[in-house]
Amino acid sequence: METLFEPATITLSNSSIYKIIIHGSQESPVGSVPSVSGLQFSKTPRTFRSASFINGIPAVRFELSFEVKPQREGTFKLPAWNLRVGKQTCQAPSTTLRVLPPSQRDKVRQAEQKKRNQDLSEAAYLDFSITRPYMFEGETMEGQVSLNIWNRLPVTRIDRIPTKTGDGFSITELGQPVEKRNVPKNGKNYNSYNWKFGITAALPGIQSISFSSVLRVRVKQNRNSPLGNPFFSDPFFGFGSEEGLEVGSDPLTVEVRSLPTDSRPKGFAGAIGIFTLASAIDKDRVSLGDPVRLTCKIKGKGNFSAMPAPTVSLGEDFKVGPPAFSFDGSTSTLHQGVQSFEYVITPLRPGLLEIPPIPVSFFNPDNEVYTSLTSSPHPLRVDPGEKWMEPSSVEVSQSDEKSTSSANNMFQTESEPGEWVSSISIEDPLSSKMFWGAQAVGLLLFLSVLFFRLKNRNPLMEELKLKDRVLSNKLRETVKHKDRAGFYKSLRRRIRLRASMVCPGANPSALSNKELLALLKARGYSQNLLDEISKLLQICEDHEYAGGVKNTDSLESELSRSQSIIRKLK
Amino acid sequence: MNHRSTALWLLLTFVLLYSKIFGESGDRAFYDAVRAEASGDLQLARSIYEELAKNQHSANLHANLANLYFKLEDYGRSILHFRKSLLLNPENRESISNLSFAMEMSGVKKAESLKTNPAFSATAQFIWASCFTILLWGGFLLIALLVPRRLNSTTLTGYTLLWAGTLSFLAWGWQESREQFNFLRREVISVAIKSDGKNAPVPLRRFAGKGSNYNTMVNPGTSLFLDLDRSGNPRMHQGPDGEKWFLARSKDGANKGWITELEFGKIIEL
Numbered sequence: 001m002e003t004l005f006e007p008a009t010i011t012l013s014n015s016s017i018y019k020i021i022i023h024g025s026q027e028s029p030v031g032s033v034p035s036v037s038g039l040q041f042s043k044t045p046r047t048f049r050s051a052s053f054i055n056g057i058p059a060v061r062f063e064l065s066f067e068v069k070p071q072r073e074g075t076f077k078l079p080a081w082n083l084r085v086g087k088q089t090c091q092a093p094s095t096t097l098r099v100l101p102p103s104q105r106d107k108v109r110q111a112e113q114k115k116r117n118q119d120l121s122e123a124a125y126l127d128f129s130i131t132r133p134y135m136f137e138g139e140t141m142e143g144q145v146s147l148n149i150w151n152r153l154p155v156t157r158i159d160r161i162p163t164k165t166g167d168g169f170s171i172t173e174l175g176q177p178v179e180k181r182n183v184p185k186n187g188k189n190y191n192s193y194n195w196k197f198g199i200t201a202a203l204p205g206i207q208s209i210s211f212s213s214v215l216r217v218r219v220k221q222n223r224n225s226p227l228g229n230p231f232f233s234d235p236f237f238g239f240g241s242e243e244g245l246e247v248g249s250d251p252l253t254v255e256v257r258s259l260p261t262d263s264r265p266k267g268f269a270g271a272i273g274i275f276t277l278a279s280a281i282d283k284d285r286v287s288l289g290d291p292v293r294l295t296c297k298i299k300g301k302g303n304f305s306a307m308p309a310p311t312v313s314l315g316e317d318f319k320v321g322p323p324a325f326s327f328d329g330s331t332s333t334l335h336q337g338v339q340s341f342e343y344v345i346t347p348l349r350p351g352l353l354e355i356p357p358i359p360v361s362f363f364n365p366d367n368e369v370y371t372s373l374t375s376s377p378h379p380l381r382v383d384p385g386e387k388w389m390e391p392s393s394v395e396v397s398q399s400d401e402k403s404t405s406s407a408n409n410m411f412q413t414e415s416e417p418g419e420w421v422s423s424i425s426i427e428d429p430l431s432s433k434m435f436w437g438a439q440a441v442g443l444l445l446f447l448s449v450l451f452f453r454l455k456n457r458n459p460l461m462e463e464l465k466l467k468d469r470v471l472s473n474k475l476r477e478t479v480k481h482k483d484r485a486g487f488y489k490s491l492r493r494r495i496r497l498r499a500s501m502v503c504p505g506a507n508p509s510a511l512s513n514k515e516l517l518a519l520l521k522a523r524g525y526s527q528n529l530l531d532e533i534s535k536l537l538q539i540c541e542d543h544e545y546a547g548g549v550k551n552t553d554s555l556e557s558e559l560s561r562s563q564s565i566i567r568k569l570k
Numbered sequence: 571m572n573h574r575s576t577a578l579w580l581l582l583t584f585v586l587l588y589s590k591i592f593g594e595s596g597d598r599a600f601y602d603a604v605r606a607e608a609s610g611d612l613q614l615a616r617s618i619y620e621e622l623a624k625n626q627h628s629a630n631l632h633a634n635l636a637n638l639y640f641k642l643e644d645y646g647r648s649i650l651h652f653r654k655s656l657l658l659n660p661e662n663r664e665s666i667s668n669l670s671f672a673m674e675m676s677g678v679k680k681a682e683s684l685k686t687n688p689a690f691s692a693t694a695q696f697i698w699a700s701c702f703t704i705l706l707w708g709g710f711l712l713i714a715l716l717v718p719r720r721l722n723s724t725t726l727t728g729y730t731l732l733w734a735g736t737l738s739f740l741a742w743g744w745q746e747s748r749e750q751f752n753f754l755r756r757e758v759i760s761v762a763i764k765s766d767g768k769n770a771p772v773p774l775r776r777f778a779g780k781g782s783n784y785n786t787m788v789n790p791g792t793s794l795f796l797d798l799d800r801s802g803n804p805r806m807h808q809g810p811d812g813e814k815w816f817l818a819r820s821k822d823g824a825n826k827g828w829i830t831e832l833e834f835g836k837i838i839e840l
Contacts, residue, residue: 423839
């Protein structure tokens with residue numbers, strides 16, 4: 001085993017290689033290089049394995065190379081140290097590195113390097129700012145971080161958005177940035193990406209905070225570019241590769257002050273900012289047991305994310321459920337907007353109740369004083385409803401004064417008398433003369449009609465009407481069975497029956513058609529009707545006696561036509 | 571113009587003038603009471619309203635009187651007049667809610683009579699009876715007129731069944747409404763005697779005498795129902811001092827006892 005620095009003498013601005021050469025093995029050794037004050041060894045060594053024949057004899061060897069950067073001038077001796085190769089422990093011999101002062105050329109190179117670093121730091125950088133150089137413990141204020149990228153820097157993407165470094169603060173999640181293009185700064189044009197967020201001071205004292213981000217930049221693969229830094233080498237046609245570029249902001253030191261304890265209100269629960277308070281209920285009249293939503297809204301700027309719900313103590317008249325939170329405002333910073341706390345409260349007794357004011361205290365960081373606010377009270381009328389608890393005498397006496405004072409709002413006087421009546425009574429129909437009078441009238445009418453009908457009763461006429469009804473039914477049945485002969489036979493009989501009904505005393509069945517028509521004419525019937533009846537009778541007789549007379553009309557139409565004629569015989 | 575026409579015109583003029591004067595005096599007294607109440611003289615307002623309510627009634631008069639009694643913390647009488655007001659104007663939501671609140675303040679449970687369907691309320695009895703009468707005699711008349719005519723037996727049976735069914739429904743509705751009417755004419759509202767305190771409980775005594783102990787006490791504003799005798803009049807006993815006692819009980823009959831006529835107020839006039 002042998003060790004050496006290559007080269008063994010360097011200037012301060014250069015680096016050397018520390019080599020460990022192991023002959024006769026290609027196994028990776030196990031051990032650690034001893035640290036030497038003033039020298040910085042690279043953490044990951046380069047390895048090299050080789051095999052060869054020397055004078056016909058096979059030989060293998062293994063090389064480990066560490067880059068060594070001097071931090072000061074002088075002669076540095078690396079002592080002998082042990083390392084393990086396979087199962088064998090070997091000793092690496094000591095070696096010496098001499099570091100000379102930087103030459104003129106080194107100084108020029110260092111100046112160039114410094115300038116390149118300066119250029120690099122201006123090529124992409126982070127700006128972080130808050131509105132005040134001090135904060136109070138628990139206070140939330142709006143912060144802004146801007147990532148400025150020189151527009152000639154070939155950035156392909158932002159690999160990691162800015163992340164915070166500093167345990168003394170917590171910040172809200174960074175969302176989508178606001179992008180501005182071609183912003184002139186430092187004589188260059190930049191693309192600027194701005195994130196706004198809420199920053200909350202968590203620990204008191206002098207706290208430091210900074211941000212860092214990683215960009216993905218396309219670079220040329222040739223690291224020996226004459227342009228020096230690979231980030232400024234313009235890649236052509238995608239022949240470069242991507243590398244990560246870490247960008248950081250300058251650390252910002254912020255004084256985080258503790259909240260004053262003097263004159264701190266009892267109800268203070270950590271709200272810091274400038275707020276206004278309002279409350280509302282969704283209905284002012286409910287039945288017992290029905291829920292009422294009480295919404296308490298705190299509006300302004302401050303630490304909404306750390307703000308607890310106001311304590312609502314409504315006494316024994318109400319049951320209060322846990323509040324529901326909702327925030328309406330800048331969701332990225334949670335610093336400005338309206339925080340709503342919705343309580344579901346259930347009245348436990350009927351009556352005119354009052355939801356008492358809700359107190360909220362907060363610390364105003366601008367003038368550094370505590371402020372207490374109260375919402376307005378809400379009257380609530382609770383009706384007993386279908387199921388209600390009988391109020392105990394104690395409750396009544398307790399709420400007596402309050403209810404009486406509120407009752408004036410409830411029992412309002414009518415200013416107009418309205419419609420007058422002489423008495424409040426409901427007449428019993430059974431003892432009302434009008435009722436019995438109506439029954440008497442009804443009965444009288446009924447009896448009158450009955451009497452009239454009985455008196456005018458004509459047995460012969462009723463018999464004829466009955467026969468007429470029978471014949472009418474028979475006609476319908478013949479139509480139903482398509483019995484044409486039966487239809488005309490019944491029709492002839494019905495016409496003669498109707499004639500006997502309209503000419504009482506005559507016997508139309510014994511008369512010829514001509515005699516019948518003359519009889520009807522004598523009764524004053526029109527010639528048209530008589531002609532129609534004559535036709536009907538002729539058709540009937542043709543069918544009955546001549547037989548086989550063809551008639552294409554349907555029986556249904558014949559029935560309706562004959563009925564319309566017969567109806568006129570009355 | 572003959573003597574007959576002259577007498578008729580004079581009578582008509584008298585009736586119109588009487589109704590005008592009568593109505594205006596009622597309105598005037600009502601406005602006086604409203605002014606007295608507005609000026610804070612509740613006792614004067616109460617006495618005007620009470621005097622007015624002896625001869626004539628209106629829903630607003632009784633509502634105002636009930637409000638006044640409530641402000642005077644006489645919850646029993648407040649409930650009584652709310653009930654009267656609601657009898658005259660059942661749709662008045664304000665009176666309904668105020669009555670509920672007065673009952674709550676008096677510690678009285680809601681009476682069953684307030685929960686009835688308006689279609690079967692006591693006041694609807696006349697409508698049921700009228701409909702029943704019209705259909706009954708109208709049906710008979712139709713039968714008398716139409717039966718000997720052309721109606722066949724099927725049609726006649728159908729119409730008769732429909733008529734009988736409708737008549738049965740109307741009779742049932744009438745009966746339901748009549749039941750409410752019977753309850754209402756027996757219903758009274760207990761009120762505290764002023765000497766005992768505005769809201770002192772009303773005793774239901776075992777015997778009709780002030781020396782008698784009581785079965786139970788009811789809060790002012792409680793609905794009680796008077797027992798009726800065989801002739802249908804309230805069962806009454808007149809004491810040697812001329813005081814009238816009535817036997818009253820709660821609707822379920824669980825609480826009963828004698829009360830004087832000063833310890834209750836009737837909702838309707840019998």
